[in-house]
Amino acid sequence: MRLRSLGIALAATAALIALPTTHPPAAAAETPLSQGKTATASSEENAGTSAAKGVDGDTGTRWSSAATDDQWYQVDLGATATVSQVVLTWEAAYGKDYKVQLSKEGSTWTDLKSVTGSDGGVDTLDVSGQGRYVRMLGVHRATQWGYSLWEFQVYGTTGGGQTGCGTANAAQGRPATASSTENAGTPASAAFDGDTGTRWSSQATDPQWLRVDLGAVKDLCRIDLSWEAAYGKDFQLQASSDGQTWNTLKSVTGAAGGTASYDVSGTGRYVRVYGTARGTGYGYSLWEVAVHTGSGGEPPVQGGGDLGPNVIVVDPSTPNLQQKFDDVFKQQESNQFGTGRYQFLLKPGTYNGINAQIGFYTSISGLGMNPDDTQINGDVTVDAGWFNGNATQNFWRSAENLAIRPSNGTDRWAVAQAAPFRRIHVQGGLNLAPNGYGWASGGYIADSKIDGTVGPYSQQQWYTRESSVGGWTNGVWNMTFSGVQGAPATNFDNGPYTTLDTTPVSREKPFLYLDGSAYKVFVPAKRTNARGVSWPADAGTSLPLDQFYVVKPGATAATINAALAQGLNLLFTPGVYHLDRTIDVTRANTVVLGLGLATLVPDNGVDAMHVADVDGVKLAGFLIDAGPVNSDTLLRIGEPGAAADHSANPTTMQDVFVRIGGAGPGLATNSVVVNSDDVIVDHTWIWRADHGSGTGWDTNRADYGLRVNGDDVLATGLFVEHFNKYDVYWSGERGRTIFFQNEKAYDAPNAAAITHDGIVGYAAYKVADSVTTHEAWGLGSYCNYTSDPTIVQAHGFQVPVTTGVRMHDLQVISLGGKGQYAHVVNSTGAPTSGTDTVPSKVTSFP
Numbered sequence: 001m002r003l004r005s006l007g008i009a010l011a012a013t014a015a016l017i018a019l020p021t022t023h024p025p026a027a028a029a030e031t032p033l034s035q036g037k038t039a040t041a042s043s044e045e046n047a048g049t050s051a052a053k054g055v056d057g058d059t060g061t062r063w064s065s066a067a068t069d070d071q072w073y074q075v076d077l078g079a080t081a082t083v084s085q086v087v088l089t090w091e092a093a094y095g096k097d098y099k100v101q102l103s104k105e106g107s108t109w110t111d112l113k114s115v116t117g118s119d120g121g122v123d124t125l126d127v128s129g130q131g132r133y134v135r136m137l138g139v140h141r142a143t144q145w146g147y148s149l150w151e152f153q154v155y156g157t158t159g160g161g162q163t164g165c166g167t168a169n170a171a172q173g174r175p176a177t178a179s180s181t182e183n184a185g186t187p188a189s190a191a192f193d194g195d196t197g198t199r200w201s202s203q204a205t206d207p208q209w210l211r212v213d214l215g216a217v218k219d220l221c222r223i224d225l226s227w228e229a230a231y232g233k234d235f236q237l238q239a240s241s242d243g244q245t246w247n248t249l250k251s252v253t254g255a256a257g258g259t260a261s262y263d264v265s266g267t268g269r270y271v272r273v274y275g276t277a278r279g280t281g282y283g284y285s286l287w288e289v290a291v292h293t294g295s296g297g298e299p300p301v302q303g304g305g306d307l308g309p310n311v312i313v314v315d316p317s318t319p320n321l322q323q324k325f326d327d328v329f330k331q332q333e334s335n336q337f338g339t340g341r342y343q344f345l346l347k348p349g350t351y352n353g354i355n356a357q358i359g360f361y362t363s364i365s366g367l368g369m370n371p372d373d374t375q376i377n378g379d380v381t382v383d384a385g386w387f388n389g390n391a392t393q394n395f396w397r398s399a400e401n402l403a404i405r406p407s408n409g410t411d412r413w414a415v416a417q418a419a420p421f422r423r424i425h426v427q428g429g430l431n432l433a434p435n436g437y438g439w440a441s442g443g444y445i446a447d448s449k450i451d452g453t454v455g456p457y458s459q460q461q462w463y464t465r466e467s468s469v470g471g472w473t474n475g476v477w478n479m480t481f482s483g484v485q486g487a488p489a490t491n492f493d494n495g496p497y498t499t500l501d502t503t504p505v506s507r508e509k510p511f512l513y514l515d516g517s518a519y520k521v522f523v524p525a526k527r528t529n530a531r532g533v534s535w536p537a538d539a540g541t542s543l544p545l546d547q548f549y550v551v552k553p554g555a556t557a558a559t560i561n562a563a564l565a566q567g568l569n570l571l572f573t574p575g576v577y578h579l580d581r582t583i584d585v586t587r588a589n590t591v592v593l594g595l596g597l598a599t600l601v602p603d604n605g606v607d608a609m610h611v612a613d614v615d616g617v618k619l620a621g622f623l624i625d626a627g628p629v630n631s632d633t634l635l636r637i638g639e640p641g642a643a644a645d646h647s648a649n650p651t652t653m654q655d656v657f658v659r660i661g662g663a664g665p666g667l668a669t670n671s672v673v674v675n676s677d678d679v680i681v682d683h684t685w686i687w688r689a690d691h692g693s694g695t696g697w698d699t700n701r702a703d704y705g706l707r708v709n710g711d712d713v714l715a716t717g718l719f720v721e722h723f724n725k726y727d728v729y730w731s732g733e734r735g736r737t738i739f740f741q742n743e744k745a746y747d748a749p750n751a752a753a754i755t756h757d758g759i760v761g762y763a764a765y766k767v768a769d770s771v772t773t774h775e776a777w778g779l780g781s782y783c784n785y786t787s788d789p790t791i792v793q794a795h796g797f798q799v800p801v802t803t804g805v806r807m808h809d810l811q812v813i814s815l816g817g818k819g820q821y822a823h824v825v826n827s828t829g830a831p832t833s834g835t836d837t838v839p840s841k842v843t844s845f846p
Contacts, residue, residue: 661700
């Protein structure tokens with residue numbers, strides 16, 4: 001402990017603004033409540049200084065953050081506790097000014113202590129409060145480095161949350177599943193329907209199980225079983241927070257059936273009866289299962305509230321407005337794999353003379369109901385000065401719901417993938433190339449009106465949907481349009497254009513707006529065979545913000561799932577969110593909306609998000625970044641085998657991006673799996689990183705980009721790149737794709753590593769042999785085999801040869817001669833050759 005010199009003026013400071021005391025922990029022999037618990041942080045300096053190191057009980061390991069002041073470190077105690085003391089053991093990079101805060105649900109924080117003028121060492125803070133989450137919120141660092149803690153120790157007592165065992169049955173009517181059912185008349189749900197005349201029964205083998213989802217983590221205190229004649233002799237009562245890892249609450253042997261009640265103690269969202277030995281020659285059969293929960297528990301998650309620290313709300317009178325844009329841009333211009341996330345929200349009005357330069361993980365949006373409500377007389381700019389005029393890495397940013405009158409008549413939006421330009425009125429022209437016309441690899445426009453001419457110039461490819469343009473000057477390889485007024489006519493035989501008069505089915509992305517002084521989210525209606533913009537008609541519905549859990553940095557997956565179980569939607573504010581369990585979206589019409597490229601990182605191999613096979617879920621505006629432990633599927637829409645008809649109200653996935661590697665090692669077998677029918681995938685970039693940190697053939701291995709098992713799925717604006725096997729594997733019937741951009745994995749070590757079934761190279765876009773109906777327009781695949789330029793890939797596209805499968809306007813390109821294609825689709829199409837990046841095309845197949 002370093003001794004501290006206290007000036008006499010400090011003696012009168014308030015209790016909450018204090019220096020830490022100098023005595024050692026009052027209960028030094030105690031094991032801290034925090035030890036070994038789940039810890040998260042705003043950032044981690046590197047993989048060796050992860051958040052978990054700060055609560056592992058080892059004073060030789062540490063957590064350390066990025067080198068900025070606004071950092072935090074948080075531990076989840078696992079249950080509500082009475083906290084009496086917090087001990088911070090600092091490494092040399094310590095916090096000079098910081099707060100220790102407490103929260104019951106991980107989003108609303110109460111200050112326990114504010115520390116000013118710490119000089120590091122060991123800070124022992126006597127505090128008083130009740131909560132489940134404790135965090136250190138940094139205000140000012142003492143050094144040029146970040147914050148670094150050898151240990152973060154929380155002391156106190158637990159067990160005060162539950163005051164009794166409730167009489168209500170928390171399992172009644174909840175979703176249920178089982179290992180098997182005897183027949184259709186004995187489903188799993190019958191054991192939770194409150195009807196003692198219906199039952200679940202299993203097949204006549206051991207083991208068997210019956211499971212119920214309570215919808216949120218609960219304190220469990222008693223489980224009642226009512227057996228039919230076919231009872232379980234030996235079984236376990238188990239609980240799980242995620243449905244994957246199970247804890248045994250009670251082991252029962254030698255049971256005799258009938259009705260029995262078992263007192264238990266534990267927490268979980270899922271409860272399971274796991275039978276190991278039957279009492280008869282039949283299966284297991286239960287009339288009813290009742291689950292009772294503690295009457296204390298956690299308070300309900302509240303909807304609404306403020307938008308958190310990384311949302312910058314401005315109006316035309318905001319002082320130093322240009323400086324605000326400039327400050328964020330200075331931080332984010334080249335911060336390709338950093339943790340900063342920002343959202344600018346512009347209230348309706350007229351903004352004169354500004355140039356909002358938009359860097360990585362920065363979004364700018366108007367808060368009007370229509371784009372013309374928020375008028376910028378100036379520019380919203382993306383250029384590529386940070387990368388020497390090369391715009392091929394201008395990823396992860398967005399502009400939405402604005403009117404722009406460019407200062408020189410033409411706005412510049414020189415972006416690559418994952419940079420949507422939505423619901424914008426450009427009162428002039430739009431230049432999609434960087435200053436100097438260097439390389440560019442975009443891009444996406446939707447629901448926008450460009451009064452002047454759009455100039456792609458050096459853009460390799462672009463997709464524009466349901467918009468209007470005053471003209472379109474040129475294109476390099478693949479310019480695809482659907483439902484665009486003023487679009488050029490198709491000329492793919494000798495040019496870059498593929499044009500569809502309408503988009504078959506669409507629904508615009510939900511967006512935040514102001515109704516007077518109240519925030520609301522507008523959810524546009526589905527459109528069929530649409531052409532031109534959706535505004536100002538604006539068919540759809542408005543949802544008040546109090547119907548959303550406003551998710552802020554530090555929130556846990558448990559709280560997020562609890563909010564969903566309560567029927568709340570999700571609004572992710574800008575930040576990076578580590579998930580220790582899967583986010584489960586189970587309610588029809590749920591909206592999950594991100595601001596400022598909010599990023600979800602699954603930890604310890606969990607999947608990031610599952611969406612049930614229900615109507616009308618809207619996923620929009622966030623990034624999923626794979627963690628270092630392999631996830632099976634980062635985003636799954638619909639359970640395996642899903643077959644419900646959602647054509648009247650489809651689930652939509654819009655501006656949802658997926659990354660494996662780049663920001664650090666990442667692993668995932670499948671990136672996105674679509675099992676539900678009728679899903680609309682509208683603008684996604686699913687990317688296995690070819691550069692950045694944690695990249696290599698096995699370091700960021702990811703076999704599949706997009707797998708489509710559902711029928712009648714439509715993809716508009718599909719960008720998928722660099723996967724170890726198939727980038728897209730489509731096995732659902734009647735699928736359609738309008739625009740596809742792909743690069744094959746640069747780092748394939750040799751032809752043998754990608755040879756399968758006698759074929760060299762996995763197709764970029766594979767339609768399964770079993771499919772009888774499929775159609776696609778405007779598809780391109782490029783190879784750049786830098787590890788072995790001698791690879792000759794068999795083809796870019798592989799589809800069954802049948803009259804119901806029709807492919808329009810396909811091309812393959814060798815980038816600079818780094819590898820070649822033998823054919824375009826199957827065995828059709830001329831090979832690529834040389835170093836001149838000349839496309840090989842097929843305009844119609846078969």
